[in-house]
Amino acid sequence: MxxxxxxxxxxxxxxxxxxxxxxxxxxxxxxxxxxxxxxxxxxxxxxxxxxxxxxxxxxxxxxxxxxxxxxxxxxxxxxxxxxxxxxxxxxxxxxxxxxxxxxxxxxxxxxxxxxxxxxxxxxxxxxxxxxxxxxxMTGHALEARMAQQRARLKRNFDLDSIVRSPESPLNGVCEQIARIAPYDIPVLLTGESGTGKELLARALHYNGPRADKPFVAENTGAMPDQLLESELFGHEKGAFTGAVNARVGLFEQADGGTIFLDEIGEVSTAFQVKLLRVLQEREVRPIGSNRRRTVNVRVVAATNRDLEREMREGRFREDLYYRLAGVRVHIPPLRERAMDIEPIAERILADAVRDFAKPVDGFSAEASACMRRYAWPGNVRELQNEIQRMLVLASGRTLTADLLDPRILRADAAGEQVSEPSPAPWVAGATLKDRVEALEARILRETLIRHRWNKTQAADELGLSRVGLRGKLERYGLVPT
CATH class of the missing domain: 3.40.50.2300 (Response regulator)
Incomplete structure (x- = not known):
């Protein structure tokens, strides 16, 4: 040196x-x-x-x-x-x-x-x-690189890249998003947690006229009013205990772009008034400041609540609702689009294989069938967690059904989650004998899957002889998928 x-x-x-x-x-x-x-x-x-x-x-x-x-x-x-x-x-x-x-x-x-x-x-x-x-010297190169990154983001959130099957109900949703995106109008996304509302919010942004400007997101239901006000509108140094530095709020950070307000139905009625004022006046005033700052943002909000019912019961302001719901888009849950489960699972697995550096060839036919039968109350987020868990636990090159959580294996033929031994809705009205047999068939199938269809181990667990187990399998027509 x-x-x-x-x-x-x-x-x-x-x-x-x-x-x-x-x-x-x-x-x-x-x-x-x-x-x-x-x-x-x-x-x-x-x-x-x-x-x-x-x-x-x-x-x-x-x-x-x-x-x-x-x-x-x-x-x-x-x-x-x-x-x-x-x-x-x-x-x-x-x-x-x-x-x-x-x-x-x-x-x-x-x-x-x-x-x-x-x-x-x-x-x-x-x-x-x-x-x-x-x-x-590299100013032009940096500008070109930024343009490439923006183009890559637009491709990542292109509506055609959203994973779904050709006959999926989500096709209509994507067509609706494509029609809405070019127009600077607020959008309210509704649907259960985990259905992909933020993904569609980003698709709205990157397929619209503000695609080259910032996209910022905030879960508005995850914090108290003062902290939420600070996050969204900013604060001055010393405005409250702990405000050791000034902070620029998310509305200002998103100026010219899009702000995504997730779980908007969880916001208190007191804060709804402050948010309404910002949306009406297009101005924010940071906590502790006397100066108002003009902002120009597109607002996309999301909720898993029925806001119309919330309005009727006095928990959500009607004027704020109509400010947010310029256009309302509903995203169906995963149980209503079972045809999407397999392509989504394959995409999730491909991403997990890359992130965890643990290569596998895919799912067994039986595992795919079990996933299609399950209701997925947590939607895509639950599916993602389950696949990542399966990948971590897997010892072979194929993700088999025995790696699935028992609650998924207990799903009945109608796709309903069964958490305890009780008659399933699809056999309601049947005789007691029919209901007991349906429950017995479900228990047999779950046990065999967990033991990878090893009849000796399944019989031992259930207290049956191999002959008795074989007779029940023939009776109910249970065979590996």
Missing amino acids: TRPSVLLVDDEPLSLDTLARILDEEFDVRAATNAFDAERILEEDWIQVVISDQRMPEMTGVELMARVRERWPDMARIIISGYTEAEDIIDGINRGGIHQYITKPWHPDNLLLIVRNACRLVELQRENALLALEMK
Whole structure:
């Protein structure tokens, strides 16, 4: 590693020798006994720090530093003097632009520290100059790269890239989003948790006229009013306990773009008034500030509640509802589009394989069938968690049905989740014998799947003989999927 270079200038050889001995262990030291030799060395070598005595016969240290400053402005300049007249110090600062003024007698450790800091300052200035040059030279390249990133984002949230089957009910939703996106109108997305409301909110943004501007999201139901007000509208320093710095709110951060307000149905009635005022006036006032700031944002809100019922029962303001619901889009739950489960599961698995670096070939036919039968009350989010868990637990190249959670294996033929032994809705009205047999068939199938259709192990768990188990399987027509 190249050592920093230092030039010592002093007409007294003994002083030069003393300085050189102290600095030589860390620095590449050059020495000159007069200003003219010093300038010759500076013309030939790259010097980072110049240290000069003030009182010299041909030229003072300040005069030398003034010449150095003119010809080599990037060098750090240090004066050493046994005289501490204020006039000399002021002259050195004004004319020579000196980095440090050291008075005699000086301490070796203090001298080393000053020179180290000076070298670091020069290096930082040099790096800054190189970065500025690089930024200037690559400005167009950066703009092109940003344009590529924006195009990639638009592709990621293109409506055609949303995973679904050709006959999915989600096709109609995507067509509706495509018609709405070009128009600057507020949108209210409704649907159960985990159905992908934020994904569609991003699709609205990136397929609309604000695609090149920011998209910001906030779960409005996850925090108390004061914190939510601070998050959305910002605050000034000292506005409340804990406000150690000023904060720009999300409405200002999203200026020109889109703000996504998730779980809007959870907001208190008191905060609904403040939000309504912002939407009406297109202005925000940070907590602790007297100045209002104009914002231009598109608002996309989402909820899993029935806001019309909430309005009737007085828990949601009617005027705020109509500000948010310029267009209302409902996203059906996963249980209403079972044909989407398999393609969504395959996409989730592909992403999980990449993230976890654990390759598998896919799902077994039986595992896919079990997933299609389950109701997925947590929708896509629950499906994602289940697939990631299966991948982590898997020991082979295929994700088999026995890796599924037992609650999924207990799902009945009508796709309803069954959490306890009770008659399923699809056999309601049947005789007691029919209901008991349906329940027995479900228990048998779940047990066999968990044991990978090992009949000996399943029979042992159920307290049956192999012959008795085989008879029941034949009776109910249970075979591996």
